[in-house]
Amino acid sequence: MKKTVKTEFSEYKNSRMRRAEAKNGILFVLPWIIGFLGFTLYPILSSLYYSFCDYSVIKEPVFTGVKNYVTLFHDQTFIKACKNTAYMMLIGVPVTTFFAVAVSVILNSKKLRHTGWMRVVFFIPTLVPTVVACLLWIWVMQPETGVVNTLLGYIGVKGPGWLASPTWAKPAFIMMMIWTCGNAIIIYLAGLQDISESLYEAAEIDGASFFRETISITLPLLKPTILYNMVTLVIGVFQWFAEPYIMTQGGPNNATMFYSLYLYQNAFTYFKMGYASAQAWIMLVVAFAIILILFKFLKFGESNNS
Amino acid sequence: MKKNMRLYKMGVFFRKFILYFILLFFALLWLIPFFFLVMGSFKSTSELFQVPFRWLPKHFDFDNYINMFQQIPFLRYLKNTLIIVFFSVVGALISNSLIAYGFSRLRWPGRDKVFMIVLATMILPYQVTMIPLYLMFTKMHWVGTFLPLIVPQFFGNAFYIFLLRQFLTGVPKEITESSRIDGANEFEIFLKVIMPISKPALASVAIMAFIRAWNDFLGPLVFLGSDRLYTLSLAASMLKSNYDPNWDLLLPLGVVMVLPVLLLFFVLQKYFIQGITMSGIKG
Incomplete structure (x- = not known):
């Protein structure tokens, strides 16, 4: 890669041409630079400033130091929201990842034919507008007349109250999360395509089982893809908003009060902009830390898939 | 040797069958919410709240639409x-x-x-x-x-x-x-x-x-x-x-x-x- 860049550079010995190219390059990316400054950098920095302020929109922000942060850690609803979000990350994300990887590995199995339509089936839930998915799942999860409990009834299990139950509301959301993991499946399938066929052939000669092949070849080589999808999911869980907002409003008993929902309520229901900004900054720092941990944990770059 | 081969082939077939069955099961499960959405869109509110749950609406007319x-x-x-x-x-x-x-x-x-x-x-x-x-x-x-x-x-x-x-x-x-x-x-x-x-x-x-x-x-x-x-x-x-x-x-x-x-x-x-x-x- 570096070598070709060098030889290409030697073609452009003329420094005037190089300067013209640089000028053009910056001109082409100018829209991004303007957008980044106006719609990303400025908001990030003012968000940081507001997080140290008391700001209720009608009055100008008043600097109050770390008060918002201190208050947050004594705010029972905030602590509950953190716990609920952690629950989704520690249980929802691994369960969804396991399901998506398992389905992708089976779909990718060369011996199975006629799986094309199944790929479509697993993908289409991601196309459903979030609001519609919420309306739909309210009904799917109904205690008495819902599809899930009707199906459970067929095998003799009395289903729980799902969204109405403090214990089962979060698992209900995890089910919904799994239902919409189609994007991840598509990315896993693309990652699986990149794994060289010859590795499996060699393993087959050695008499390795499908399970063994998956553990020893597929999963290690799929690590970068798993990492990418897990990062996407973790950010997704932090931003998990429309679903609890529409389906439960955080209830019952704050069992589905998630991080972004509480942030939204503070900002746009109670107009505590400074307080909500402090929440947003904690989110940014924690999300970044989690991503770093995931990178370390999955030892990104060690496998030679890419 | 021949018997072994047959056993092996049966094993391969059985494994394929299991994997296919798992996929089919989940694929059908995945479609059920869509089926419910379409069927539910034809139901009246009282029908939606009716116990026990019924998969199909009473009438297929476009009144709701x-x-x-x-x-x-x-x-x-x-x-x-x-x-x-x-x-x-x-x-x-x-x-x-x-x-x-x-x-x-x-x-x-x-x-x-x-x-x-x-x-x-x-x-x-x-x-x-x-x-x-x-x-x-x-x-x-x-x-x-x-x-x-x-x-x-x-x-x-x-x-x-x-x-x-x-x-x-x-x-x-x-x-x-x-x-x-x-x-x-x-x-x-x-x-x-x-x-x-x-x-x-x-x-x-x-x-x-x-x-x-x-x-x-x-x-x-x-x-x-x-x-x-x-x-x-x-x-x-x-x-x-x-x-x-x-x-x-x-x-x-x-x-x-x-x-x-x-x-x-x-x-x-x-x-x-x-x-x-x-x-x-x-x-």
């Missing part, structure tokens, strides 16, 4: 949604193709470092910028118009830049060389040489921008304000939050909102998959 068109300003919401979708797609195509060109086919000092910043903005949660943007747009008197949802689309999006850059990096240098010798300027090369061959990647971006704008909920919720400007998604959520929501209108509305996206998917499946894999792989 006709009521939906008559009782909610569906066409206005559709128009609002389409305005936002249209400008989002146009904005995404123009800005991201220019930006990706600048990041891939032209060399300038610090380019790759700046590109790392582009990638870093991908993991930036929207919630961090949302509040200052709301305050900024309020001061500019943009809240209560479509502008906060449309204008930022004209300044690039990290995912689309990444996707198009991936594509453009793969285009051989020789393709632009001859026009450069002919004295074409950079913008002409971009417009006449690069854009035509980028059609597949641009199609993916257009589709992703379409879906994103069509499905967006948080943006319209924060920025639109008045009922006059509601998009379909926002209108549906507002109808649901009524004290006694009209479910016999909401489920048909859901069907009507899903349908265009599904149709688009079945027609342009290739570009959907390509868009997701290109932005996902080696990200």
